[in-house]
Amino acid sequence: MDNSENSSIRTEIKEISDAEFPPDQCPHCGSDNFTRASYYIRIVQDLGQPGIKREIRYESVVWKCNKCKTHFTVHNREVTKGKTYSPGVIQYVIHRVLQKGDSNRRVLDDLKELHNVDISIGTINAWVNDAAKTNELPTDFTSYEPPDDYSGAMSVDGTFRVVKQKKNKTQGKENEPLWLRLTHLPDGRLVAYWRPVKTKKK
Numbered sequence: 001m002d003n004s005e006n007s008s009i010r011t012e013i014k015e016i017s018d019a020e021f022p023p024d025q026c027p028h029c030g031s032d033n034f035t036r037a038s039y040y041i042r043i044v045q046d047l048g049q050p051g052i053k054r055e056i057r058y059e060s061v062v063w064k065c066n067k068c069k070t071h072f073t074v075h076n077r078e079v080t081k082g083k084t085y086s087p088g089v090i091q092y093v094i095h096r097v098l099q100k101g102d103s104n105r106r107v108l109d110d111l112k113e114l115h116n117v118d119i120s121i122g123t124i125n126a127w128v129n130d131a132a133k134t135n136e137l138p139t140d141f142t143s144y145e146p147p148d149d150y151s152g153a154m155s156v157d158g159t160f161r162v163v164k165q166k167k168n169k170t171q172g173k174e175n176e177p178l179w180l181r182l183t184h185l186p187d188g189r190l191v192a193y194w195r196p197v198k199t200k201k202k
């Protein structure tokens with residue numbers, strides 16, 4: 001517990017790790033023979049309350065399938081991909097600004113004074129702008145025709161992306177291009193994995 005900065009505020013640290021929620025199988029070949037390949041630690045700020053600062057110490061794990069050698073990660077619902085704030089903080093900002101009509105600056109002050117979240121006005125502006133833009137975009141893609149060899153729905157933060165192989169790209173063991181693939185596990189979690197691009201000769 002860190003209370004050196006301000007004796008009236010205590011910090012609660014919640015530790016979560018992808019290792020606690022491993023997938024059942026490799027998303028590529030279905031094998032259950034996989035192990036940890038690497039990990040990194042990210043500190044994520046969560047919504048606190050007066051007198052209590054909350055942090056999440058998140059261990060992100062990259063898994064490696066021992067059968068097909070695919071590396072993959074499983075999205076953890078308690079953190080937002082690539083962000084150092086919990087989903088709760090982001091939802092709080094979006095709700096206050098876009099639903100309640102509060103100013104970005106007022107929400108920043110409340111986050112600091114009432115919830116002990118250190119955040120910049122630039123970060124809040126970016127989230128609000130992103131959310132405002134996303135709300136204008138269509139969210140129903142069911143009428144879109146997928147490519148012939150499409151293996152499943154892929155969604156990154158609400159944006160659909162298709163990873164294409166570059167034509168005329170030289171194939172080499174040293175720097176084989178990788179395909180990033182996204183799919184969902186049976187339990188609904190998003191899983192990302194990447195494979196070398198293999199050119200099929202017919």
Ligand SMILES: [Zn+2]
Pocket residue numbers: 026027028029030031065066067068069070
């Ligand atoms: Zn595999």
